[in-house]
Amino acid sequence: MSLPFNVQRAQDRMGIEDPMADDPGLFHLSRTERLMAFGACFVIGLALSIIGSALVFTGHLAVFAVCYSLGNVVSLLGMCFLVGFKKHLKMAMAPVRLTAFIVYIAFLALTFVSAFAFDIAALCIVFAICQYCALAWYSASYIPYGRKIIKSTCGTFAKSI
Template identity: 30%
Template sequence: MTIPVEVVDQEVVNDNDEQCFQGLSWSSRIQGYVLFTALGFFSSFMGWVSLGIGYYWKYSVLSTLGSLMSLASTFILMGPRAQLNYMFDEYRRTSSLLYISSLIITWIVAIAYKSALLCSLCGLLQYGCLIWYSLSYVPYGQEAVSGFIARLIFSR
């Protein structure tokens, strides 16, 4: 038994004339994505090192910069307008706002309170929000994780 499959050539990236990355090839976009993601991870790692030695403002700057570079990597991959449309569509709006809020809270806590414990907690909150935001791109990802956590909590 054979199943007929119709292959439709779809445009992977939603570029239009107003996009700033429309001239980049798919290979160049992948390279930019990998580069910015690696820089984001490195910056975040250096932020945690700074927190460990007591430089709270460096932690906030490096950690937030790392998160923004990782987010910028998706702008390069998909195009800024397409990524913003995905970030703030009805399904992802809450996750996106939580993630952006966690970036701002981390910055404020590191600058205003200068507490290693609070900075660490805000950093963990920031990464938790990033994971939750990322799960919004996995079909039923948030539902699966929230169901798993609910079973862990209420299994007694």
């Protein structure tokens, strides 16, 4: 499926690359199916993260860690449907994203370790928050000026305190 004529013309004029054009993806989905899969992954991931966050207050630390982390991973996998799994992995290994990706994986593991091995709720929550921040920083690298916007927003917030 190609882009509508007016979008294709603007794309050609501006030299913008269509990330869905090159790689048919693992499942050979159409553009619409890819967007629907991305949306489904995002909604499921968000729901799992919210359920996990609610469960932390009931004392189910292990279930919180699993639901919250699984929700973040499912949301991240949703991006793979947009550009293809191979291309997404290749892009994750790019120098601009590699550190953020490794930090995200490290905080994901630390969330599980703090929940299962140490059983310390405060530490698990801190690692989960750090996991979310690392995922946001990693995801922002895909948005033009995304990291710059986060930096300026945090700087403005810090100055107001």
